[in-house]
Amino acid sequence: xxxxxxxxxxxxxxxxxxxxPVAKAVAPRPLTLYTTTHPAMGTxxxxxxxxxxxxxxxxxxxxxxxEVDRVEQLLSNYRDSSELSRINQNAAASPVTTDxxxxxxxxxxxxxxxxxxxxxxxxxxRLMKAWGFYRHSGRIPPEEELRQLRAATGWxxxxxxxxxxxxxxxxxxxxxxxxxxxxxxxVDAAVRILRAQHVVAAMFSAGSSTLYALGAxxxxxxxxxxxxxPLPSHDSLSVITLRDTSLxxxxxxxxxxxxxxxxxxxxxxxxxxRPVEGRIQVSIVxxxxxxxxxxxxVIFVETPGQSVETLKKYAPEARALIVSGDAGxxxxxxxxxxxxxxxxxxxx
Amino acid sequence: MNRRDFLxxxxxxxxxxxxxxxxxxxxxxPVRLGVIGxxxxxxxxxxxxLRVPGVSVEAICDIYPPxxxxxxxxxxxxxPATANHHELLxxxxxxxxxxxxxxxLHAEHVIATAKTGRAIYGEKALGFTVEDNHNILAEVTxxxxxxxxxxxxRYAAWxxxxxxxxxxxxxxxxxxIYAYWHRNGDWRRAVPQPDPEGxxxxxxxxxLYRETSGGLGTELGSHHIDMANWVxxxxxxxxxxxxxxxxxxxxxxxxxxxxxxxxxSQGRRLVFSSxxxxxxxxxxxxxxxxxxxxxxxxxxxxxxxxxxxSNAPSADKADSKTVIERGVVTGASYSTAGEMPYRGPGxxxxxxxxxxxxxxxxxxxxxxxxxxxxxFADVHCGFRxxxxxxxxxxxxxEENKMAIPGxxx
Numbered sequence: 013x014x015x016x017x018x019x020x021x022x023x024x025x026x027x028x029x030x031x032x033p034v035a036k037a038v039a040p041r042p043l044t045l046y047t048t049t050h051p052a053m054g055t056x057x058x059x060x061x062x063x064x065x066x067x068x069x070x071x072x073x074x075x076x077x078x079e080v081d082r083v084e085q086l087l088s089n090y091r092d093s094s095e096l097s098r099i100n101q102n103a104a105a106s107p108v109t110t111d112x113x114x115x116x117x118x119x120x121x122x123x124x125x126x127x128x129x130x131x132x133x134x135x136x137x138r139l140m141k142a143w144g145f146y147r148h149s150g151r152i153p154p155e156e157e158l159r160q161l162r163a164a165t166g167w168x169x170x171x172x173x174x175x176x177x178x179x180x181x182x183x184x185x186x187x188x189x190x191x192x193x194x195x196x197x198x199v200d201a202a203v204r205i206l207r208a209q210h211v212v213a214a215m216f217s218a219g220s221s222t223l224y225a226l227g228a229x230x231x232x233x234x235x236x237x238x239x240x241x242p243l244p245s246h247d248s249l250s251v252i253t254l255r256d257t258s259l260x261x262x263x264x265x266x267x268x269x270x271x272x273x274x275x276x277x278x279x280x281x282x283x284x285x286r287p288v289e290g291r292i293q294v295s296i297v298x299x300x301x302x303x304x305x306x307x308x309x310v311i312f313v314e315t316p317g318q319s320v321e322t323l324k325k326y327a328p329e330a331r332a333l334i335v336s337g338d339a340g341x342x343x344x345x346x347x348x349x350x351x352x353x354x355x356x357x358x359x360x
Numbered sequence: 361m362n363r364r365d366f367l368x369x370x371x372x373x374x375x376x377x378x379x380x381x382x383x384x385x386x387x388x389x390p391v392r393l394g395v396i397g398x399x400x401x402x403x404x405x406x407x408x409x410l411r412v413p414g415v416s417v418e419a420i421c422d423i424y425p426p427x428x429x430x431x432x433x434x435x436x437x438x439x440p441a442t443a444n445h446h447e448l449l450x451x452x453x454x455x456x457x458x459x460x461x462x463x464x465l466h467a468e469h470v471i472a473t474a475k476t477g478r479a480i481y482g483e484k485a486l487g488f489t490v491e492d493n494h495n496i497l498a499e500v501t502x503x504x505x506x507x508x509x510x511x512x513x514r515y516a517a518w519x520x521x522x523x524x525x526x527x528x529x530x531x532x533x534x535x536x537i538y539a540y541w542h543r544n545g546d547w548r549r550a551v552p553q554p555d556p557e558g559x560x561x562x563x564x565x566x567x568l569y570r571e572t573s574g575g576l577g578t579e580l581g582s583h584h585i586d587m588a589n590w591v592x593x594x595x596x597x598x599x600x601x602x603x604x605x606x607x608x609x610x611x612x613x614x615x616x617x618x619x620x621x622x623x624x625s626q627g628r629r630l631v632f633s634s635x636x637x638x639x640x641x642x643x644x645x646x647x648x649x650x651x652x653x654x655x656x657x658x659x660x661x662x663x664x665x666x667x668x669x670s671n672a673p674s675a676d677k678a679d680s681k682t683v684i685e686r687g688v689v690t691g692a693s694y695s696t697a698g699e700m701p702y703r704g705p706g707x708x709x710x711x712x713x714x715x716x717x718x719x720x721x722x723x724x725x726x727x728x729x730x731x732x733x734x735x736f737a738d739v740h741c742g743f744r745x746x747x748x749x750x751x752x753x754x755x756x757x758e759e760n761k762m763a764i765p766g767x768x769x
Contacts, residue, residue: 067610071550082404092714093659095411111410112436177410208426209550 041065043213043230050077052084053195055219057202062213062229072209076202076216083198086114087190089137099179100137100187103170107178115177117190117197117302118170124193124306125167127326131313132306133167133282137187143287145278150269152276158285165282196222196260196305203301220261222305225254241357242292242335242342249344250333250353258301260308263293281313288313290336297331304330316345323347388414389730394454394478395420396445396469397461398427400549401483403434405458405510408719410435412726421448424563445469449476456729459483460510463579464572467492470507471499479506479729481722485574485582486742490750493743494768500739508725508735509742511586513656515720517711522647522654522661523590525709530663532651534591537630539584539646541576544639546608547616568612570757575603575614576634577756578749584645585622586737586745587656588630591647595744596622596630598763601756607637620752622764655706658717662706743767 041064048070050057057080063069088094095114102108110118121134138161144151153161164185171180190197195218203224206214215235217223225235234255241249252259264277264287277287294311298304307327311319316334323330332347335358344358353360391414395402398420409415419440420431428441442448449457449472456479459469467487473480480500486509487493500507513519526534547567551560566572567579574582589595599622603615616637622630633641645656652665713720727733748764755762 065553068550068553070546071548074545074548075550091659093716095716098715098719109411109413111407111434113407113434114411116436178413208552210552 044069045229046070046073048073048077050080052077052080053088053198053218054090055195055221057198057219058215058217059202060215061206061211063211072206072211075209076205079201079205080198083194083201087117087194087197089187089189089191096188096190103179104181104184104186107171107173107176107180109177110179112177115172115174115179117193118172118179119174120197120302121190121193121306122167122170122172124303124310128310128314128322130167130283131281131318131322132192132309133165134188134190134193135165135167135170135186136192136280136282137189138185139165139280139282139285140189140191140278143276143278143280144269145267150271150276152271162285165285167282192309193302193306195219196258196301196303199224199258199301199305222258222260222301222308224258224301226256228255239295239333241354242339247357248354249335249357250349250351252297252331252349252351254297257297257299258304259295259297260301260304261293261295262308262312264288264291265293279309279312290338292335292337292339292342294335295333298327298329303327307332320345320347390455391415391726391729392418392453392455393458394418394448394451394456395431395458395460396422396448396473397459397465397483398422398431399424399460402458402460403427403430405460405481405483405718405722406431407434408716409458409722409726411719412723415722415726418453419448419451421445445472449473449478454478456481456506456725462566462572463574464488464566467496470496474499474503474505474507477503477505479725481508481510481725482742483510484586484742484745485578485749486739486746488574488578488750490747490765493747493750497739497743497767506725506728506735507739507742508721508728509737509739509745510718510721511583511737511741511745512717512721513583513587514590514737514741515724516658516717517713517715517720518659518661518709519587519656519717521709521711522656522663523587525663526591526647526649526654530652531647531649531654531665534647534649535626535628536648537584537588537591537645538648539581539588539630539632539644540641541580541584541632541634541643542639542641543634543636545636546610547576547636548608548610565612568610568614570613573614574749574753575756576616576618576636577601577603577620577632577752578746580634580643581618581620581632581752582745582749584632585630585748586741587645588622588624589741589744589748592624592628594624595766596624596748596764598623598761599748599752599755600759600761601752602759603756606635615756618756620756622748622752653702659714661709663709664702664706740767 043062043064046061046063046069048059059073059076061069086095089096099108124132142153142157142161169182169186199216199218199222202216206226213227213229215225228234234253236251236253238248239250241247264279267278269276279288281288291312294308296304296307311332311334316336331349333349334345335342337343342358344353344360393409395406406417417435417439421442423443431439457473458481460483461469463485470482487496549564551564555561599620601620603618605616608616617635620632643658647654655662728735751762751764
């Protein structure tokens with residue numbers, strides 16, 4: 013699966029408590045931090061898990077990554093045998109019956125498309141290919157090509173029928189791309205496994221795109237996450253503590269191409285059919301990793317003012333930090349962010 | 361939900377699901393599914409079933425309560441649940457039963473279901489012991505119920521096309537099949553803690569214990585045995601094998617690696633290997649014929665051909681005269697070039713669809729329930745693979761050659 017957006021690195025501040033034992037009076041066996049990684053969805057998933065038993069930690073890790081693999085098989089647009097590919101191949105010809113989980117994924121995608129008036133759009137598959145981001149070969153497509161693609165792009169062209177469990181494309185050529193929401197969906201699925209296994213403290217990340225903080229490390233209020241500053245320094249812009257919530261990030265520093273000195277970001281504005289201009293990076297916190305992943309696209313594409321209005325209306329409990337402008341003159345917009353930022357690196 | 365509620369929900373569920381299905385998909389006849397065994401494989405089968413138009417799940421049976429909520433989430437609704445399969449089978453709102461319980465329970469569950477006359481989608485292997493397999497075959501046949509075994513490779517478009525070409529002589533005469541299922545993992549499922557008496561361990565990790573599992577040879581190898589049966593057109597006559605615990609000394613009583621050789625008529629062989637501490641080989645099956653080979657995986661199939669050897673005479677060529685006038689040079693000129701493994705991409709089988717084999721299998725079963733087609737992977741197909749698994753299960757511990765019985769009568 014290819015991400016719509018390249019996410020900037022968020023750094024976990026965990027070294028200090030990597031092997032911190034719980035006080036003996038509280039628990040007979042100390043909790044130890046186990047770290048496992050797994051490649052999937054075109055990135056590397058990492059699980060930081062506190063457990064009193066190495067074998068249990070290993071079994072839990074395996075179940076979590078099995079679940080990620082299962083979701084990848086559901087959503088991959090690189091595998092012909094995935095459920096998403098089956099829908100892409102057949103839904104224009106006639107309604108395709110799918111399972112409730114896939115329908116839930118599409119329903120959530122539709123919700124954020126509607127809420128953002130198309131700033132988030134899961135039908136950008138062919139648009140991403142046209143701009144060369146599917147195979148890492150950036151190009152500027154001719155206007156005529158973009159004009160033709162407009163006919164095959166647009167979330168309204170995907171019709172869902174929850175009662176019949178069907179999805180139907182109203183026009184041929186529509187192609188779903190889960191990159192802007194799929195990793196968050198996989199993180200939520202993995203967290204359900206962790207909760208079912210009664211894990212009390214874990215951090216699970218899909219590359220640097222989306223992470224979820226479950227519980228808190230021993231003796232701490234939560235998991236500390238560093239939001240790095242705008243390029244080129246990458247020094248800390250803000251440090252936030254998370255517990256039982258997710259954080260998703262988007263920026264265009266890692267995946268882009270330059271033509272005639274102009275940098276083209278891989279995050280598309282589906283409404284203009286062009287890469288977003290004027291946004292540097294965004295971070296958003298929400299209890300749902302699926303929502304935070306989608307919202308990171310929304311607030312990257314929308315203007316800061318539009319983003320604040322969207323969040324007020326559709327995600328009032330979210331917390332967001334938006335960096336706009338250019339690397340030389342970054343400007344920060346906060347929405348319930350709740351912690352300080354280094355205003356020397358980003359003016360408010 | 362207690363027993364009374366479970367049974368009372370049947371009539372309401374029957375009405376509701378029928379109404380919804382008719383309203384949503386008027387072109388297809390609803391198929392209402394019951395599930396016995398809703399663990400990981402049962403849930404994956406169910407997920408695929410729900411991708412087939414007109415299919416709904418109306419009840420499940422499992423003795424591990426956390427499965428109930430997992431299925432509710434998967435189905436997107438509250439599914440009536442019970443721990444007693446007789447209660448599930450007593451419902452009147454079920455058209456077909458998916459059985460995905462541990463293999464040691466297949467005989468009990470399949471035979472009980474067959475007696476109700478309902479169509480059965482049974483996960484492999486058909487039965488656990490030799491006697492189980494004979495009994496299942498006899499009861500399914502006696503009650504004339506539709507039965508499809510979960511050998512979903514038979515429904516993979518690329519496997520079907522590859523075997524068609526093999527049967528058409530594309531690789532000459534197939535004589536040997538080498539099948540691998542190599543993984544790198546301990547094959548364990550996480551067990552909620554605490555579990556002081558190990559009950560959950562045996563319930564969840566039943567695959568690791570000899571009294572409930574045929575081990576890697578059955579749980580993984582049954583697919584490959586079925587493929588070999590398909591290619592050779594018969595079941596194997598005998599098996600010799602071995603197994604050991606090489607890596608995971610965790611109390612399991614089945615091997616963490618298994619090797620077995622199955623003998624077919626005319627000296628043909630299936631060689632099966634499964635290891636669990638190195639995944640280089642993955643899951644693949646090679647069919648070797650006198651003129652070529654085909655590799656079948658869970659995603660594709662690729663043909664390779666033997667190098668052509670010309671026996672045509674070349675009497676009048678100039679180089680022949682040179683040989684006559686100057687003789688030939690002899691010596692230890694053996695070339696190893698011909699012993700290298702094949703290189704290159706081979707010829708990949710092209711098919712119109714890459715549909716998930718399990719989805720293709722359950723769709724085909726659903727159409728059979730509706731009377732629209734015959735079942736391909738039927739109970740006989742299941743028997744021929746499972747009877748070999750049942751014998752191999754003992755053979756890998758005995759390390760003796762053991763005969764595999766055929767169908768009775």
